[in-house]
Amino acid sequence: MTTPLVELTHVHVVHKARSGGLLTRDHVHALTAADLTVEPGETVGVVGESGCGKSTLAKVLVGVQKPTTGTVTHRGADLWTMPPAARRTALGTGIGMIYQDPSTALNRRLTVRQIVRDPMDVHHRGTRPERDDRVRELLGLVGLPKSLADVLPGQLSGGQRQRVAIARALALEPDLVVADEPTSALDVSVRAQILNLLLDLKERLGLALVFVSHDIRTVRRMSDRVITMYLGRIVEEAPAAVLDRARHPYTRALFSATPGLLDPIDPIPLAGPVPSATRPPSGCPFRTRCWRADDVCAAAMPDPEGGAATGGHVFRCHHPVREDRTTHDLVREASPG
Ligand SMILES: Nc1ncnc2c1ncn2[C@@H]1O[C@H](COP(=O)(O)OP(=O)(O)OP(=O)(O)O)[C@@H](O)[C@H]1O
Ligand code: SF4
Ligand SMILES: [Mg+2]
Numbered sequence: 001m002t003t004p005l006v007e008l009t010h011v012h013v014v015h016k017a018r019s020g021g022l023l024t025r026d027h028v029h030a031l032t033a034a035d036l037t038v039e040p041g042e043t044v045g046v047v048g049e050s051g052c053g054k055s056t057l058a059k060v061l062v063g064v065q066k067p068t069t070g071t072v073t074h075r076g077a078d079l080w081t082m083p084p085a086a087r088r089t090a091l092g093t094g095i096g097m098i099y100q101d102p103s104t105a106l107n108r109r110l111t112v113r114q115i116v117r118d119p120m121d122v123h124h125r126g127t128r129p130e131r132d133d134r135v136r137e138l139l140g141l142v143g144l145p146k147s148l149a150d151v152l153p154g155q156l157s158g159g160q161r162q163r164v165a166i167a168r169a170l171a172l173e174p175d176l177v178v179a180d181e182p183t184s185a186l187d188v189s190v191r192a193q194i195l196n197l198l199l200d201l202k203e204r205l206g207l208a209l210v211f212v213s214h215d216i217r218t219v220r221r222m223s224d225r226v227i228t229m230y231l232g233r234i235v236e237e238a239p240a241a242v243l244d245r246a247r248h249p250y251t252r253a254l255f256s257a258t259p260g261l262l263d264p265i266d267p268i269p270l271a272g273p274v275p276s277a278t279r280p281p282s283g284c285p286f287r288t289r290c291w292r293a294d295d296v297c298a299a300a301m302p303d304p305e306g307g308a309a310t311g312g313h314v315f316r317c318h319h320p321v322r323e324d325r326t327t328h329d330l331v332r333e334a335s336p337g
Contacts, residue, residue: 003076004037005094005176005208006061011035011070013056017278026278030056032232034070035304040175043202043209045223045240047216047254049274052229054212058180061210063091092123096169100181102161106153112139112164113149119171138167142197159190166197170205177202178210183218195222216258225312228254231285232277233301236315247306247313247320249330250286256327268330284318291334292319 011034017026031053038044038061046054059065060072063079072079074090082090099105106115113135120131136146142163153161162182169177179198183191199222202209213219219226220240228236228251236248246252249268257267270289275281283300287293302316321330 002040004039004073005075006036006038007073007076008034008036008060008067009071009073011060011067011072013053013060013065014068028277029232029280030277031060031067032280034060034234036061036227036234036237038176038208038210041206041208042225043211043223045219045226046210046212046229047214047219047226048229049254050214051274051277053232053277054229055180056232057227057229057234058097058178058210058212061176062095062097062178063087064097089123092119093172094174094176096172096174096177098162098165098169098177098179098182101185102158102165103153103185105165106161106168108153111150111152112144112156115153115164116167116171119168123172125172134171135167138170141170141201142167157190158186159194162186162194163197166194166201170201173205174207176208176210178212180212181214182211184214198222216255231275231280233285233316235286235317238313238315239311242311242313245323247315247323248317249290249292249319249321251315252321252327252330253334256330266327266331268327268334269336270334284316292321294319 011031013031015028015030017028034057046057048054056065060067066080074094077090079087079090116135116138117131120126120134125131126134135149139146139149144160144163148156148160153164156164182198183194186194195218198209201207211219211222220243223240226238226240226243227234228248230250236246236251238246243255246255253268253270272289275288281288282298284297284302287297290297296318302318304314304316306314
């Protein structure tokens with residue numbers, strides 16, 4: 001067994017509600033009881049509807065968000081009990097983060113060279129000429145011409161800016177890169193290029209990658225393992241190869257609504273909207289929309305089932321879908337009347 005790069009144990013993130021006035025005590029349950037490990041070299045995809053906690057999970061992994069409760073370990077060391085200087089070093093050198101929108105993630109006043117060199121300056125890596133060499137190497141790695149080293153981000157296209165962000169994330173040779181919707185702010189025409197670049201770099205550098213996206217097809221294509229989130233909870237964790245046989249009703253519904261996977265699209269109908277993260281339902285959070293819900297689902301959150309015996313396929317559901325049920329079967333089962 002290798003030591004996981006990152007391990008979350010029972011992590012909760014609770015925010016004070018943004019809309020709450022002085023007298024309200026609303027809390028947003030952004031992440032609830034999350035358990036997750038990321039092993040060296042693997043790609044973990046994260047899917048779920050808007051607001052389900054994907055970015056919160058990503059921020060906890062890279063140490064930008066401190067858990068309200070629970071532990072985060074990096075290579076076996078507890079991140080939030082170590083001295084702040086040690087934490088900064090562990091995070092700064094071990095993990096790279098790529099954000100959704102490269103136009104806001106890059107400092108507009110710095111040149112490409114300064115942006116890419118910044119992590120090496122902060123962590124005192126090498127001599128000045130060595131850092132400049134490394135910048136040239138990194139620009140080559142992400143497919144940017146050296147001539148762009150002295151321009152400002154504002155002079156670059158969206159795709160080029162995201163390449164700069166990737167170069168910066170790789171500057172200190174991290175073992176893990178976390179990418180939160182790295183292509184959703186880009187033109188459709190350059191999305192595939194950036195994704196292929198990430199996959200290529202991952203292979204060449206042996207990185208682990210955590211990849212958050214709304215685009216389920218892409219997540220499925222890129223990932224070894226896919227995590228489904230719903231209302232702050234990780235409800236299923238499945239090897240990409242078994243997603244067609246996912247056991248959680250929500251995973252099945254989410255994938256059934258993805259254009260292009262099934263032809264024609266045959267979405268499993270769900271009742272009503274996603275509940276508010278300030279007042280998650282009792283028991284299973286999906287029960288207000290799940291066609292299989294009953295009183296048992298309202299009474300208690302299901303325990304995780306599966307694990308090592310099922311190749312790491314874990315789900316939390318009192319009435320899981322049988323593996324051999326097709327989307328068609330489930331559409332019929334979930335349709336009223
Ligand atoms: N700083 C904050 N203060 C209050 N609430 C927050 C804060 N950050 C996130 N939230 C809330 O926490 C929940 C999870 O947010 P998060 O950004 O992790 O979702 P997401 O899955 O990334 O959504 P999206 O797909 O839209 O990016 C949401 O209800 C969000 O409104
Ligand atoms: S526990 Fe119940 S409500 Fe939740 S997903 Fe399973 S069947 Fe649906
Ligand atoms: Mg997000």
